[in-house]
Amino acid sequence: MENSLSYAQEQDTLDPLRSYRERFLFPKNEQGDPLLYFCGNSLGLQPKSTREYVSKELEDWAKYGVEGHTDARHPWMPYHEFLTEQMAQIVGAKPEEVIIMNTLSVNLHLMMVSFYRPTSQCYKIIIERDAFPSDKYAVESQLQFHGHSPEDGLILWEPPEGEELCRFEDLEELMKTHADEVALLLIGSTNYYSGQAFPLKKITSLGHAQGAMVGFDLAHGAGNIQPDLHEVGADFAIWCTYKYLNSGPGSLGGCFIHERHLARTDLPRFTGWWGHDKSTRFNMRHDFKPIPTAEGWQLSNPPILSMAAIRASLDIFAEAGMEALRKKSVQLTGYLEFLLNSLNNQHVTIITPRQPEARGCQLSIQVQDANRSLHEQLTDAGVISDWREPDVIRVAPTPLYNSFVDVFQFVDRLKKVLHER
Numbered sequence: 019m020e021n022s023l024s025y026a027q028e029q030d031t032l033d034p035l036r037s038y039r040e041r042f043l044f045p046k047n048e049q050g051d052p053l054l055y056f057c058g059n060s061l062g063l064q065p066k067s068t069r070e071y072v073s074k075e076l077e078d079w080a081k082y083g084v085e086g087h088t089d090a091r092h093p094w095m096p097y098h099e100f101l102t103e104q105m106a107q108i109v110g111a112k113p114e115e116v117i118i119m120n121t122l123s124v125n126l127h128l129m130m131v132s133f134y135r136p137t138s139q140c141y142k143i144i145i146e147r148d149a150f151p152s153d154k155y156a157v158e159s160q161l162q163f164h165g166h167s168p169e170d171g172l173i174l175w176e177p178p179e180g181e182e183l184c185r186f187e188d189l190e191e192l193m194k195t196h197a198d199e200v201a202l203l204l205i206g207s208t209n210y211y212s213g214q215a216f217p218l219k220k221i222t223s224l225g226h227a228q229g230a231m232v233g234f235d236l237a238h239g240a241g242n243i244q245p246d247l248h249e250v251g252a253d254f255a256i257w258c259t260y261k262y263l264n265s266g267p268g269s270l271g272g273c274f275i276h277e278r279h280l281a282r283t284d285l286p287r288f289t290g291w292w293g294h295d296k297s298t299r300f301n302m303r304h305d306f307k308p309i310p311t312a313e314g315w316q317l318s319n320p321p322i323l324s325m326a327a328i329r330a331s332l333d334i335f336a337e338a339g340m341e342a343l344r345k346k347s348v349q350l351t352g353y354l355e356f357l358l359n360s361l362n363n364q365h366v367t368i369i370t371p372r373q374p375e376a377r378g379c380q381l382s383i384q385v386q387d388a389n390r391s392l393h394e395q396l397t398d399a400g401v402i403s404d405w406r407e408p409d410v411i412r413v414a415p416t417p418l419y420n421s422f423v424d425v426f427q428f429v430d431r432l433k434k435v436l437h438e439r
């Protein structure tokens with residue numbers, strides 16, 4: 019690798035996915051120049067095709083009214099089914115194990131209704147220390163709902179003192195210490211703060227060996243890493259589609275339920291008509307009979323406009339392929355790491371793991387003695403990144419629309435900003 023613009027340009031020329039960048043809309047500065055966008059970990063960019071996919075549904079709604087449920091070009095009644103196959107590919111699941119519905123935090127609660135089944139002896143939940151706040155709140159409220167206090171019931175998997183990354187050995191240790199008390203392991207992969215991607219299979223085996231349920235939050239994993247959920251054997255997983263999956267602000271989330279749970283009748287769940295057997299859904303007089311797939315956890319008929327945007331994005335992912343995307347991602351993030359290291363700045367530390375298999379595309383950069391003003395200076399320099407208190411910049415070069423030149427320019431601008439401080 020080389021620290022030069024010409025090297026970055028050459029890498030772009032060699033990149034088989036380079037043309038995908040043209041399919042996205044980049045925000046611009048006041049002069050009309052596109053910004054360096056590294057915030058796909060928070061809100062992915064809009065594919066140019068999204069407008070057309072959404073417009074089609076608006077047209078069909080205008081043309082057919084209620085009949086659009088059956089007569090629209092993509093009928094609304096089974097609309098979620100158009101998304102399942104491609105979504106399943108992205109997270110490495112069987113189609114019957116995946117459903118797009120609700121939003122992430124809602125799905126997390128629904129999954130805990132079914133898979134967090136505390137008893138008076140076995141009720142504790144393990145999450146990682148830097149779990150996303152919403153996940154922590156959801157878990158705490160579930161503990162309370164079942165009559166347990168978070169102080170007692172919530173166990174944090176913490177990095178060693180003074181470090182930022184969690185170690186698998188420490189999780190093993192926790193499972194030992196709390197043997198027979200842990201009902202659920204809920205781990206975010208990759209972690210939103212550190213960018214650390216956890217070993218999903220090892221965690222799942224560890225939890226299952228002691229009879230705990232294992233769920234993963236893939237908000238930062240879906241469309242970024244290849245989580246192979248079926249093969250990993252997780253009990254459930256949840257994610258959103260507006261980050262790496264580019265489906266627009268507040269769009270719907272995804273949910274995975276492992277095959278072995280799909281036909282179980284002993285699991286409690288919160289139900290609604292959209293989870294009921296499709297053949298009698300509209301008879302309205304039937305006892306609830308769940309669809310024997312992940313669809314059986316649906317509650318409501320879903321927002322089609324949002325699903326149209328998801329379909330636009332999934333079509334692009336299907337075309338590019340996760341394999342190729344991940345391959346480029348490893349190179350792109352590796353290049354970012356190389357350039358950051360070449361800064362030779364002792365105030366700059368990458369807290370994300372070095373091994374590609376222990377991270378996705380995001381690097382979390384800690385800048386000693388920095389505060390939010392550093393982030394503001396970067397923004398002024400035309401970089402959209404993301405700031406986490408107290409001193410971390412998160413940058414996520416995504417293989418679909420970021421280039422090697424983007425990465426080069428980012429580090430170049432960061433260098434100037436650091437110099438001026």
Ligand SMILES: *Cc1c(COP(=O)(O)O)cnc(C)c1O
Nearest residue numbers: 121122123150152210235237258
């Ligand atoms: C982004 C994110 C969420 C957001 O949840 P919503 O319900 O979609 O608002 C939750 N958990 C994690 C880990 C996230 O990264």
